Amino acid sequence: MAKKIINLRSAIPHSASEYYANALQTLEAAGEVEVLEILYDPHKPIENTELPEADLILMVDTGLPVEFPFLKNRKSPMAYVSIDSCHKLDIHKAYCEAQKFDYVWVAQKHVVGELGPNARWLPLAADPATHVWTPEMEASRPKSLIKKLFKRSRYDIGMCGAPYKHRKEFEKLFRRAGLSTNFYYRKRFGADVTREMAHCTIGFNLGAGFTGVKGRDLNMRVFETMANGRCLLLTNVYDSLGYEELFEDGVHYVTFRTEEEAMKKALYYAEHRQAARKIAEQGQSHILTHHTYAHRVQEMLSALG
Numbered sequence: 400m401a402k403k404i405i406n407l408r409s410a411i412p413h414s415a416s417e418y419y420a421n422a423l424q425t426l427e428a429a430g431e432v433e434v435l436e437i438l439y440d441p442h443k444p445i446e447n448t449e450l451p452e453a454d455l456i457l458m459v460d461t462g463l464p465v466e467f468p469f470l471k472n473r474k475s476p477m478a479y480v481s482i483d484s485c486h487k488l489d490i491h492k493a494y495c496e497a498q499k500f501d502y503v504w505v506a507q508k509h510v511v512g513e514l515g516p517n518a519r520w521l522p523l524a525a526d527p528a529t530h531v532w533t534p535e536m537e538a539s540r541p542k543s544l545i546k547k548l549f550k551r552s553r554y555d556i557g558m559c560g561a562p563y564k565h566r567k568e569f570e571k572l573f574r575r576a577g578l579s580t581n582f583y584y585r586k587r588f589g590a591d592v593t594r595e596m597a598h599c600t601i602g603f604n605l606g607a608g609f610t611g612v613k614g615r616d617l618n619m620r621v622f623e624t625m626a627n628g629r630c631l632l633l634t635n636v637y638d639s640l641g642y643e644e645l646f647e648d649g650v651h652y653v654t655f656r657t658e659e660e661a662m663k664k665a666l667y668y669a670e671h672r673q674a675a676r677k678i679a680e681q682g683q684s685h686i687l688t689h690h691t692y693a694h695r696v697q698e699m700l701s702a703l704g
Contacts, residue, residue: 401431401432401433402432402433402454402455402703403432403433403451403452403453403454403455404423404433404435404454404455404456405435405437405450405451405453405455405457405475406419406420406423406435406436406437406457407437407456407457407458407459407467408436408438408439409438409439409440409461411440411441411461412589413589414459414461415459415460415480415482415523415692416459416460418524418526418692419459419480419695421526421528421529421692422526422692422693422696423436423457423696425693426693426697431697432696435451435453439465439467441461441462441463441465445465445469447468447469448469450469450474450475452474452475453475454475454703455475455477455478455699456476456478457477457480457699458477458478458479459480460479460480460481460482460483460491462482462487464490464493464494470498477498477500478500478503478699479494479495479502479503480505480506481495481504482506482523483616484505484507484510485615485616486613486614486616488510488614491510491513492513492514495515495518496515502517502519502699503515503517503518504519504520504521504699505519505520505521506521506522506616506617507616507617507640508522508639508641509615509640520641521695521698521699522617522622522690523617523618523622524622524691524692525622525623525625525686525687525690525692526626526692527626527691529590529593529623530593530622530626531593531628531687532593532594532627532628532629536590536593536597537594551579551598553579553598553600554580554598554599555579555599555600555601555665556573556578556599556601556665557580557581557595557601558581558582558603558604558605558620559582559583559587559591559592559595559596560583560584560605561584561607562585563612564610564612565605565610565612566582566584566605567582567584569605569658570582572658572662573603573662576662576666578665581595581596581599582603593623593627596627596629596630597627597630599629599630600631600675600676601630601631601632601633601665601668601669601675602624602630603633604620604621604634605634606618606635608637609635615637615640616637617637617640617642620634621642622690625651625652625679625682625685625686626682626683626687628679628682628683629676629679630675631652631653631668631675631676631678631682632651632652632653632682633652633653633654633661633668634653634655635654635656635661636654645689646685650678650682651678651685652682653668
């Protein structure tokens with residue numbers, strides 16, 4: 400019998416909440432779940448409503464500790480998916496303690512033990528509808544004459560992400576080394592990122608915690624860049640965060656721990672595009688077989704029994 404899921408879905412676009420909602424819709428179409436979706440804006444007061452009974456009430460972290468007045472008297476078990484607890488651990492701990500969730504799934508393995516006895520590791524993932532490149536995505540690429548003059552058809556390395564200083568420094572290093580770069584800082588999201596990275600031989604990732612500015616993490620970009628299928632993922636890694644449990648270096652992606660190692664590997668794969676493409680394709684196959692948000696929801700359903 401299909402599990403009944405109440406999904407508290409954030410209205411914030413390009414979030415893990417959106418991708419989990421897409422996965423639930425996919426599984427509902429396959430007859431595996433029945434979903435009641437309640438859309439809310441985490442920046443506004445939440446209206447009270449009466450919830451029917453369900454097998455699970457699901458809420459995915461939106462970066463804010465949202466208060467739902469109708470959950471105080473809930474009759475169904477509730478699950479929380481903690482995404483950014485590596486950066487905001489105290490906030491997430493207090494939130495889990497106050498809400499008394501029946502299940503807590505934590506995207507960052509090294510902080511699972513901090514979020515209570517019900518917490519377990521559930522890594523981030525990719526949304527195939529958003530993160531897998533398709534030819535149709537080119538329709539949204541800039542077409543004005545001026546932009547055409549300044550846009551290349553191919554770049555050596557690219558990245559879309561938050562504008563941390565150490566990421567900008569790496570971009571400068573790549574340029575000085577003679578690599579063509581396609582970097583955006585909070586200017587591309589969702590499928591636009593997928594399209595831009597598809598024009599790169601290498602999709603670069605540098606964690607927010609690389610210099611200790613923020614916490615260490617196994618971030619969304621790792622899964623999303625591998626799902627692209629057209630660019631090799633070159634990413635830094637951290638010990639005890641689960642990278643080695645999920646992926647194989649040199650097969651699904653390529654890793655680095657120092658600035659020198661990153662430069663050496665970027666120069667090599669920019670020159671050896673066929674080798675880069677092979678790893679990109681293997682990475683995509685691995686992600687779509689094991690690490691989509693539909694896989695994550697199925698893990699949740701298995702935990703329900």
